[in-house]
Amino acid sequence: MSVMDAAVDYEALTAEGLVAQIAQAAEKGSVCLTSSFQTEDMVALHMLRKHLPDVPVIFLETGYHFPEVIAYRDRMAEEWNLNLVNAMPELTVKEFEGKFGILNIVDPTACCKARKVEPLMRSLEPFDWWFTGLRREQSPTRAGLKKIEDHKVPSGKHMKKISVLADWDWARVTEYAEREGIPHLELYDRGYTSIGCEPCTAIPAAGEDARSGRWGGKKLECGIHTFSEKE
Ligand code: SF4
Secondary structure, three states: OOOOOOOHHHHHOOOHHHHHHHHHHHOOOOOEOOOOOOOOHHHHHHHHHOOOOOEEEEEEEEOEEEEEHHHHHHHHHHHOOOOEEEOOOOHHHHHHHHHHOOOOHHHHHHHHHHHHHHHHHHHHHHOOOEEEOOOHHHHHHHHOOOOOEEOOOOOOEEEEEEEEOOOHHHHHHHHHHHHHOOOHHHHHHHHOOOOEHHEOOOOOOOOOHHHHHEEHHHOOOOOOOOEEEEO
């Protein structure tokens, strides 16, 4: 992994400044971004592509996404000529439900583990720098998020996780997206504020935080941002 510059206060950098610093420091082929194609991810990707146009964009293809998300993913992959990596679970939805039943109802943690966390762990293995669109404002579980965190994944590999929009609020995200002409997922127009798999995503009640409509309020994280060990 490229060595970070101890003289640079990375937390104090702007999102664009941080992207530029890491893109310059990272070795070729060592950077990826995970994306669920929500607006935060598109903004982070928009910034990153200015420096690394071929950056792998990892999408967790659980088989349970809204058709609108898949259509938007495919549209943006074509329009932006993305290096899209669909991270697949070992079993198809049919095989999975045939073996375990509808786990997203009876055991969503096990479902997320099989269809999100494990495919992500496999996909991250070649990389040293993992960009995300996470923000502190999104939920109480993300309030302490740092722009750069050291993580150890279960294989023992160490990575830097970069959340360039950690200190951005939703207004700033949408302002950037509108200014840059980034098309948005139409599900936002229907009241969704955090969009994941269809069976586990609802429109949150008025005044609740953005991720409160996920998993019927039973949990706030699928595990892809908690499986690794923060160091
Ligand atoms: S979000 Fe729901 S459907 Fe998607 S992997 Fe997790 S439990 Fe399964």
